[in-house]
Amino acid sequence: MQPVDRERKAKDLVNSLAVMIKTAQIHNLNNVSVTNSIRRVLDILNSLVSEDAVTLDLVGEFFHVDGGRVRYSMEYIFNYDFLIREFKKRHLGTIVFEEVLGEDDLRALLTALTQSGFSEKPFEALLEAIENIENIDVRPLKKIKDDAVELDRKKIIKKTYFNVVSLTKSISSKISAGEKVSIKKAKRIMGTIVNQIIEEESMLIGMTSIKDYDEYTYNHSVNVSVLAIALGHRLGLSKKVLTELGLCALLHDLGKIDVPKDILNKPVEFSEEDWKIIMRHPAWGAHAIFKMKGVDRTSISAFVTSFEHHLNYDLSGYPKLRKKFALSLFSRIIAIADQYDAMTSSRVYSRIPVPPDKALSIIVDRGGTQLDPQILKTFINMVGVYPLGSLVMLDTNELAIVFDSNANPDFSNRPRVFVLINSKGEKTRQMVDLMERDQEGNFKRNIAKTLDPNRYKINLAEYLL
Ligand SMILES: [Fe+2]
Ligand SMILES: [Fe+2]
Structure with missing residues (x-):
């Protein structure tokens, strides 16, 4: 679609939504003029919805459709302002329209909007009312003050990360208790993390490299999810697909809740019997997902x-297959994220964690046999030759830790580092870019070798957060 066309349609969307709500305020919901106004919105929406969802945001005093500001034009001025007021009245900030919508969906949305306008907690009421509309979702109004500009970016990232951790916890506990899980709610939270990964990839990947969390299982799932989304983003997947991928990654080890704790937390090597049980977690997880509320594509x-x-x-691994088939794209992405995170963490199968750069080289060797070689290439590009958290010895005899692997995309062997110990053996905290050159034009510092951060008991969290 031509940009001009899209702009026109975005304006029409704001206008027709305003007309629809206005009409519903005057007439009964089954009145023919209400139906006509619903059909008008539907026409515009369905011509806008393509591969991705259509997002209508209220930002300050302006509407944005799919991130582009809808201009405030004379012909629509009253309807534009009317819709702003209706949004604000309900603390509504965003409506997401997914896929091709039907008249019923829009009528249900209109009913929800109408009812919630009278509620004391309008946004909560709206949220509840639209719970059963498959293809429409809403998000609350963000106060301008809460915008990323004003709040510390790191705090936001941290908050998102831990929101996803608690989402994972609640899904697991609901499933263990035999309760139903709402995929829709999970999708909404996942949508936030997808947006942040697109904007702040390196900081969120940074969160995954901090391994001293209390609850390994939840953090592993979140890490795999973050890494998978970041990888999927680099592979060019759309936001909507990334949200699905993130959820799949979050649930990949769900079957482990059925593995007895004393096996999972064994301080010694697993016996053959233990393995037989552990190897059933993929099938157990699949079964648990099958029992979730509302079967949909996700x-x-x-x-x-x-x-x-x-x-x-190459289809080795487990569960053992009788017939060969092609693995899904999501599975191939998740396998890479899963193996990398498991290897660099200490709590999987009670092993000692592998340093990030070692983990990377082990994984590189698995390309073409255990892992998809093409996707693996993208992953290596993403985490860098020296992944975040690698401990390095510089040729200046300084000890440093990598904290921005992709600072210099053309020189992947020259990350930005924190110098922890200077050449005199003193403790410091100096941030250094390995691209820095001296007066003759030679690089000031080069990486001489990598070391095992576990042996130096370095708390990466301290440097990243
Ligand atoms: Fe697993
Ligand atoms: Fe896993």
Whole structure:
């Protein structure tokens, strides 16, 4: 679609939504003029909805459709302002319209909007009322003050990360208690993390490299999810697909809740019997996902990725297959994220964690056999030759830790580092870019070798947060 066309349609969307709400305030919802106004919105929406969802945001005093500001034109001025007031009245900030919508969906939205206008907690009422509309979602109004500009970016990132951790916890506990889980709610939270990864990739990848959390299982799931989304983003997947991918990644080890704790937390090597049980977690997870509320495309994908995530690219691995088939794209992405995070963490199967750069080289060797070689290439580009958290010895005899692997995309061997110990052996905290040159034009510092951060008991969290 031509940009001019899109702009025109964005204006029409704001206008027709305003007309629809206005008409519903005057007439009964079944009145023919209400139906006509619904159909008008529907026409515009369905011509805008393509591969991705259509997002209508209220930002300050302006509407944005899919991130582009809708201009305030004379012909629409009253309807534009009317819609702003209606949004604000309900603390409504965003409406997301997914896929092709039907008249019923819009009528249900209109009913929800009408009812929530009278509620004491209008946004909560709206949220509840639209819970059963498959293709429409709403988000609360953000106060301008809360915008990223004003708040510390790191705080926001941290908050998002831990929101996803608590989402994971609540999904797991609901499933263990035999309760139903709402995929829709999970999708909404996942949508936030997708947006942040697109904007702040390196900082969120940074969060995944901090491994001294209390609850390994939840953090592992969140880390795999963050890494998978970032990887999927680099592979060019759309936001909507990334949200699905993130959820699948979050649920990949769900089957582990059925593995007895004393096996999972064993301080010694697993016995053959233990392995037999552990190897059933992909199938158990698939079964648990199958029992979730509302089967949709996401839950089907999650079912598949749970089942496939320990199958290798060459179809070795487990569960053992009788017939060969092609692994899904999501499974191939999640396998890489899963193996990398598991290796660099200490709590998986009670092993000593592998330093990030070692983990990377082990994973590189698995390309073409256990892992998809093409996707792996993108992953290596993403985490860098020296992944975040690598401990390095510089040729200046300084000890440093990598904290921005992709600072210099053309020189992947020259990350930005924190010098922890200077050449005199003193403790410091100096941030250094390995691209820095001296007066003759030679690089001031080069990486001489990598070291094992676990042996130096370095708390990465201290430097990243
Ligand atoms: Fe697993
Ligand atoms: Fe895993």
